[in-house]
Amino acid sequence: MSQPLHFQARTAETAYADLYRNAMLDPSLYTDPAIFEAELEKIFYKTWIWVAHESEVREPGDFKTAMIGRQPVIVVRDRTGTIRVLENRCRHRGATVCDKRQGNANGFTCPYHSWSYGLDGKLRGLPYSDGYEDVLEKGDLPLRSLRVGVYAGMIFASFNQDIGSLDDFLGNARSWIDLFMKQGAGYPIKTQGEHKFRFKGNWKIQLENTTDGYHFPVVHKSFLESVDNETSEMLSFMTDEASVTRALGNGHSVMVMVPEHVDLEADDGTEVLQARFNHVIEALSAEMPMQKVRRIVRSLHGAGFNLNLFPNVSMSMSFFRVLHPVSVSETQIRHVALGMDGGPEIANLERLRIHEHFQGPFGFGSPDDAEAWERVQAGAYTGVDAPLLVNRGLNREKVGADGVRISHSTDETGMREAYDMWKRMMEQQ
Template identity: 50%
Template sequence: MHSEDAVAERPWGALFEGDRADGAIYRDPALFDAEMDRIFKQTWVWVAHESELPGPNTFKTGNVGTSPVLITRDKKGEVHVLLNRCRHRAASVCEKKKGKQSVFVCPYHGWSYDPDGSLRKVPHRWGYDENFDPADYPLFSLRVEQYAGMIFATFNADAPPLEEHLGAARKWMDLFMKQGGGFGVKVLGQHSFRFPGNWKIQLENTTDAYHFPIVHKTFLDSLDEETENVFDVLGQGGWVEDLGNGHSVMVMIPSLIDLEADLEAPIPDRFADLAAELAAEGHDDMTVRRLVRAVGGTGFNLNLFPNVACSMAFFRVLRPIDVETTEITHVAIGMNGGESVGPANRARIRLHEHFQGPMGFGTPDDAEGWERVQRGVRAGEGMPILVNRGVPAPEGTAEPGHDAGDVSSEVGMRAAYRMWKRMMEE
């Protein structure tokens, strides 16, 4: 039997049942290969924010699962996601992270492509017969759709429309984008790192409040009393909610779900100097209040299956490398308002550095936990991984009919694994 056929017949879905998973879910290389085919090549995968392609002929490079891609905006303003692979001998056509250019030239034999993927020129074309037509050899193009400024791509021509896939998560995406403070959201920068662990370990983390006061004690100890009270996430009536299709939301600070609500409330003392600086830039009182509120981020984390989180005040993107290696990219976001919102964006970056930055208080501690899960799961063959925590959500919080639990519950993990199971059994 062909090895690929053997992999296809493995009962992968049985590795997750109800509220527990087999440890092989993090360890099996054949399972990882199957996930790349059945999940990352079948569903919508986040690739960029619209602000990363600010004008015609701009681009960034990225990945859909383990496939390198080129995300472009052509001269007409249309967005494309193209395999970063020359149609001739498979060399990558771009190695830059981002930029602006009107043509991509393969460095091996000089085949050149327009930003929409069409083959522009083949050097020494006389070496091909008269039936050779460049129109037959564009860069491979994935389906592309957008919602709330987020750009997604899929290999699957039969995948449901993006908005259908996002479903109930769209409400939360709209709320998250209010961090633009009325000016729209803009990517300010990003940094990436790898950890020696399976991609699903990080997927679980985004809607896991249970670990927060334990893993992030050093972060909490670094805060002033006012801010520490805000981050008492287990004591503010929050919840975790299954939004369908593997997506989930964890509400940690219910008062900050809608950043445009209750703008008349007093500005926190820690933002008083920022408010004065923004007023000096000429912003009126209500704009100042919107910007100050946006600086602190939302009160929730939104997990979009399978690879991106809208996490309080940044995007967290996971990239599976192999069964025991995952790359994480933290994307800092701010307000797209030019110099007049500069003070607010500087404050956002300082907050990002404090927790998410490479030398911050949060990211190194999270990464240590993820690595130790991967190391520990090698012991105790047959012992299940438990995702069974959860008492009912506070009354009047989650949407009726949605599976939900209190903020420390593992509803989000169960939501992701139910979708994982469904896709691995299809």
């Protein structure tokens, strides 16, 4: 029996749990500034947040700045090789101590009063120190450190010092991360540039999108018309029964779009390589065995799935999509291109061209997605009598042998998993 399509008007006593029920969302989840502020405190400052990939901080002194909610942080590899995530905030008057996006440094110095910090965050020096005799001890004022966890090169951090292990948080998603990394074709994965933009909409709208197969042939019709027939055929998953979405727990989910490319090491040699890559095949065949050539060429489109890691990063076929909530109605997105670290340059260049075709600023995918997200935000102001539905596929959702919920790739199982986690975290005291 279908559920009534409305919510009661919100009051100060309305529980967060009442804003998501019966696979429906109260539109205030996208529009209420108070809910957004609570999300920063209860989710972004409490759980594991993806901040970098190890290839971005390879050597001692390598650093990258990032944001967790409104709080700036520095991801850095110190002199011992340890990866640290430090608050980008001087312990004196609070100024940021690093304003570069990425680089290599011996330490960090506040531009306001020149308090200087080592790569490990320790306060190393301060000018005119006689004014601080018997007032403070340098050892008491390091840059504050976050909890750090690394899995398969993915660096996560948390302000919550009591948080459980990263492995437990990732749970069932770990095996999918392992599969995703196989697109390195035997080489480690590396980042190779990014495209950054903002859209006028709530962060959860984008969170939903990564495992939303239902929109693909509609929103991305122009993209499908722009590619060769083989690529279009590969991405025609709407009626493929092997194309499924899995709810992995803790808000994570995965949507399989190209089942034959889920495990890129599983190649029986019968798959015909795309003609568009003949120039790559010809060049690589002169340097390496055909088996390795096949492995690289089959990996050029990335893995055959989108993996959504709650709350801020997705491993989307061949790139990382990172979301940063700016305000209740504005979100920053970073699309990070991936390559093979040490792999053939011709293959990495081809991966960049594929990335630009869909994710780039003049690509066919990102602009269409952003317009759809902004339209959702605009429509969300209609009110409680027009709830947002995430109920597609409820009638055919099953529980697999591994205990996870499974439905078709066009169903909204992944969204329901994310909102189940949202509800649990928002209800915590």
